Amino acid sequence: MKLAYILLTLLLVANSTYAELAKDTQTKVNKKQSKPTIIALAPHIVEMLYDIGAGEQIIGTTSFADYPEAAKKIPQIGSYVRLQIERVIELQPDLIIAWKSGNPSDDLARLEQLGFNIVYSQPNNFEDIATEVRHFARITGHTAQGEKVAQAFEQTLANIKATYQNKTAIVGFYELWSRPLTTVAKGSWPQQFLTLCKVKNPFEQVVTPYPQISIEKVLPASIQLIIQPLSVNQTEREGFNWQDWPIIPAVANKQIIQPDADAMHRMTIRSLTALKDLCAKIDQTRAFLQQKHS
Structure with a gap:
């Protein structure tokens, strides 16, 4: 009877430990899925991603992506003139964020044909920046930080407008x-x-x-x-x-x-x-x- 009790206790502990390990593993899987690896194909995209806390998810970018300082360490896989398609294939990003009017359209078309998930950036005015911040935050797993940054941006913009309008x-x-x-x-x-x-x-x-x-x-x-x-x-x-x-x-x-x-x-x-x-x-x-x- 005593032996049976001991075995039952060990089994319960083992099940509990397994459940915790399974839960921890699932949490890591979900976290990985919600925090995709990114290739950011313009300096302004890189800056936005760092602003919302997604900078460490960037695994590739283009020339002149030099802000913030940490961005200088990101591997460069091309410029506004030409992208290194082979490097993109090697890196296998979960997400590519491209500049609609600032990246070579033929390279982007080829990447789409290869099945890469491409999201486009095209801010034409200050208001568009807040919109894109929210969008990038949502697709990279940083919704709360993105909303905070976007609201602060909009408030600052409103204050500047009020200061100089007259x-x-x-x-x-x-x-x-x-x-x-x-x-x-x-x-x-x-x-x-x-x-x-x-x-x-x-x-x-x-x-x-x-x-x-x-x-x-x-x-x-x-x-x-x-x-x-x-x-x-x-x-x-x-x-x-x-x-x-x-x-x-x-x-x-x-x-x-x-x-x-x-x-x-x-x-x-x-x-x-x-x-x-x-x-x-x-x-x-x-x-x-x-x-x-x-």
Whole structure:
């Protein structure tokens, strides 16, 4: 009887231990299924994934994915020009997040034909960033963190809009590139920065989003501020030599600012910091002009 009791006790303990092991194994399986491995095919996608806590799930990315610092350690499997299909096949990601207009369409089509699960990113404005954050969070297993990040982003954006909505507009020129001289218009990503910071862009209504402009077209616009974003990834780049044109009011008054191009041109949470900084610098020019004409 005593032996039977001992055997029964051991059996119950064994069953309990097995149940716990089974439960733990199932939890790990579910966790793996809900936290897929990812190839992120653009710098802004990588940033978003880190923002929602999915950075460690990224097993491959493309060139220039250098933020945050940890992103520099991710293996690069191509660029915006060409993807290394063989490397993608080797890595066997559970999910590929691609940039709809920034990745080679033929490579993406081939990956789809090979059966890879591809989700597309195409944020065209600040509001789209919050939408994509929520979507990426949901498909990568970080819904709660994604919602928190998206709500904070939306609140910050609303605060910036409220701060600058009644400011006096000043005339500005946005130098996207210097050779050839290229600016922005409606439909471009940077135009919303100008709109929210109350900068009147004389080229806003040009049909193409990123028009090439001759200096002869800039001169009659009475530009009060020149915005010349620069990137650490463009060390060889030289900005347009505005000092050769002192007839432009912005040049004469030394109202040329050089914000961080990487922060401004990547469609990420960080772009709001760039927006806030830009608006503050523009406000300084606004104050200078008001004092000059008072």
